[in-house]
Amino acid sequence: MSTTAASLDIAHVVENLERGGLERMVIDLALAQRAAGHRPRVACLFAPGALADELRSQGVEVFACHKTAGLDLGAVRRLRAWLGAAPGTVVHTHNANAHYHSVAASFGTPVSRLLNTRHGMGAAQPRSRGEWLYRRSMWRTDVVAAVCEAARARFADQGVRPRARLLAVPNGIRVETFAAANAERRAALRNVLGLAPGTRIIGTVGRLNPVKDQATLLQAFARVHAEAADTALVLVGDGALRAELQALAGASGAGEAVHFLGDRGDVRQLLQGFDVFALSSRSEGYSMALLEACASGLPIVATDVGGNREIVADDRNGLIVPAADATALATALLGLLRDPARAQRLGTVGRDWALREASVQAMAARYEALYRGASG
Missing domain, CATH: 3.40.50.2000 (Glycogen Phosphorylase B;)
Structure with missing residues (x-):
């Protein structure tokens, strides 16, 4: 400027x-x-x-x-x-x-x-x-x-x-204020949440409302957790659907591995503790949450809505899946969890892009x- x-x-x-x-x-x-x-x-x-x-x-x-x-x-x-x-x-x-x-x-x-x-x-x-x-x-x-x-x-x-x-x-976004996710921050977040060492954390940030469709993310995570028990889901944000989503998590069979953190002022630090970032929205413009995930060097799984493809290039810095499709979302998440080298490569590309363009x-x-x- x-x-x-x-x-x-x-x-x-x-x-x-x-x-x-x-x-x-x-x-x-x-x-x-x-x-x-x-x-x-x-x-x-x-x-x-x-x-x-x-x-x-x-x-x-x-x-x-x-x-x-x-x-x-x-x-x-x-x-x-x-x-x-x-x-x-x-x-x-x-x-x-x-x-x-x-x-x-x-x-x-x-x-x-x-x-x-x-x-x-x-x-x-x-x-x-x-x-x-x-x-x-x-x-x-x-x-x-x-x-x-x-x-x-x-x-x-x-x-x-x-x-x-x-x-x-x-x-x-203020990309200079975001540090890349790292092992130390992941260990610290696992400790705060009472998770076992080595637990992989799938995280999301956003208001708990129908447009963000965390219900589909919870359904997808139940499938992920059934195949990879060393996983946890962290939802950062609050909203009118919190009680309903908590009930859905409890009924999914994976409720003990789902953590609702509410509205937080330390999102930058929390992002550094995630392994994968997921965005399950049914509608988006140009998602600030996705920009922040890129700046944090996280591999991303995002739905194919709005401007998400203008941030997440499929198989370059993340994966794009159809909206409201729990099976596709679970498959993509499991794919990144099972191939950590690929996940790290996608995260690095995303961070480099954010530093240049976002x-x-x-x-x-x-x-x-x-x-x-x-x-x-």
């Missing part, structure tokens, strides 16, 4: 800063922008969320609109006043709800440019009221950035047409060019 051009006032708008891939991307991007001499700030439509203090501690303002359910004109007025505090601000919104509220709030403010990033594969119901409002907001939107090429193509099909361009800008600095440079009016 440029450090010689004039600095920019950048206003990010999100729903909140709870733990998640979108929120992690916004925080990392804002901090990279501040380090480059720009003046980023973040507004949350609702409450600030668990990660807000991470930004505040680094001198980045976090403002909460405290929006209530339904139409809340008071929240729009509060957002308008906040956006207008710095003339010439570039407004960068994240996902549809934050975007059309920001478009409404931008009237009468000295906003210089308005960009939106869509962080998934698009709405399950493209004819919903929220998506209608989002498409209507395109007349005042300069650029929409999808996070992968697969998502960009889908948005084009759904009629998302900003004034300048619809393009793909891949997410980036940095937050590369992402920030792409966005800065768009903020300054580049066509992409």
Whole structure:
């Protein structure tokens, strides 16, 4: 990202800063922008969320609109006043709800440019009221950035047409903060979980919800564990399905080898203790969890959805399997566990790729060019 051009006032708008891939991307991007001499700030439509203090501690303002359910004109007025505090601000919104509220709030403010990033594969119901409002907001939107090429193509099909361009800008992560998985960390994680020495750990990170489809992963792991008893499954993340998934694990016959760690702030360290990373999602955009697994040098098994193939090249840094197919997922996992040399080779290729291509600095440079009016 440029450090010689004039600095920019950048206003990010999100729903909140709870733990998640979108929120992690916004925080990392804002901090990279501040380090480059720009003046980023973040507004949350609702409450600030668990990660807000991470930004505040680094001198980045976090403002909460405290929006209530339904139409809340008071929240729009509060957002308008906040956006207008710095003339010439570039407004960068994240996902549809934050975007059309920001478009409404931008009237009468000295906003210089308005960009939106869509962080998934698009709405399950493209004819919903929220998506209608989002498409209507395109007349005042300069650029929409999808996070992968697969998502960009889908948005084009759904009629998302900003004034300048619809393009793909891949997410980036702070790759320099991730160390490769190693024997010492694996031994430490086994010790914390009370596992026998030599236990191979299959790990996953993500919210416990239907889209991530940890149910299929649990079914696959039961088959893996039946053939390889020296294995354990670790799920990092929390969500509405936790009790249901715990019950499913208990009924699978492999429940004693399944560990639910909940919402954690030490994901980087946990990744270093895994042997294999699994992502069983039914839908993904450009998965931050997969980027982090690559940066940690882990061989990956991921489902063939969304932008996963843009991160995981089949049989180069991982394996791609059909979604919702427990048999295929189990077969791929067993294949990597039975061939550790191959697994290590895939992990090394993934880490090398992440260090070259997946940095937050590369992402920030792409966005800065768009903020300054580049066509992409």
